Amino acid sequence: MPYKNKAKAKECKRRFQLGNSQRCKDAHSRWVDRNPHLVWARSTLKSHAYRGNAVVITVKELVKLANETTECEFCGTPLKFIYGIGHRQDGPTLDRLQNSKTLTKENIAIICKRCNTSKGDRTMDEFINYCRKIYERFGN
Numbered sequence: 377m378p379y380k381n382k383a384k385a386k387e388c389k390r391r392f393q394l395g396n397s398q399r400c401k402d403a404h405s406r407w408v409d410r411n412p413h414l415v416w417a418r419s420t421l422k423s424h425a426y427r428g429n430a431v432v433i434t435v436k437e438l439v440k441l442a443n444e445t446t447e448c449e450f451c452g453t454p455l456k457f458i459y460g461i462g463h464r465q466d467g468p469t470l471d472r473l474q475n476s477k478t479l480t481k482e483n484i485a486i487i488c489k490r491c492n493t494s495k496g497d498r499t500m501d502e503f504i505n506y507c508r509k510i511y512e513r514f515g516n
């Protein structure tokens with residue numbers, strides 16, 4: 377039976393959490409393990425918004441894209457959505473393809489951290505030209 381008084385419900389929840397902190401931490405860890413795409417999507421959109429980007433895509437839309445993305449869209453490295461893996465070189469990151477300050481479904485790609493670091497603030501054309509130059513100097 378839900379509380380009619382929201383403040384009272386909040387206070388009750390707070391008291392429960394104070395008396396059951398380990399139990400709540402464990403439950404949260406289990407939830408994180410069961411929802412890796414959601415955890416990643418929330419965190420990446422929050423950090424893009426924090427850095428001044430207009431986030432038009434919803435968490436739900438990004439979760440769907442993350443579920444469909446099993447490898448880096450640039451280099452094909454398999455991507456693992458595991459909490460805490462975001463800082464690894466093969467961890468998933470969200471790239472703004474044309475460096476637009478607005479994140480929409482159309483201008484993003486999920487790529488590995490290594491590719492995202494290499495691309496930096498280049499547009500796709502600039503990045504492809506950069507790769508081409510390296511290939512021309514060192515390829516074959």
Ligand SMILES: [Zn+2]
Nearest residue numbers: 448451488491
């Ligand atoms: Zn990659």
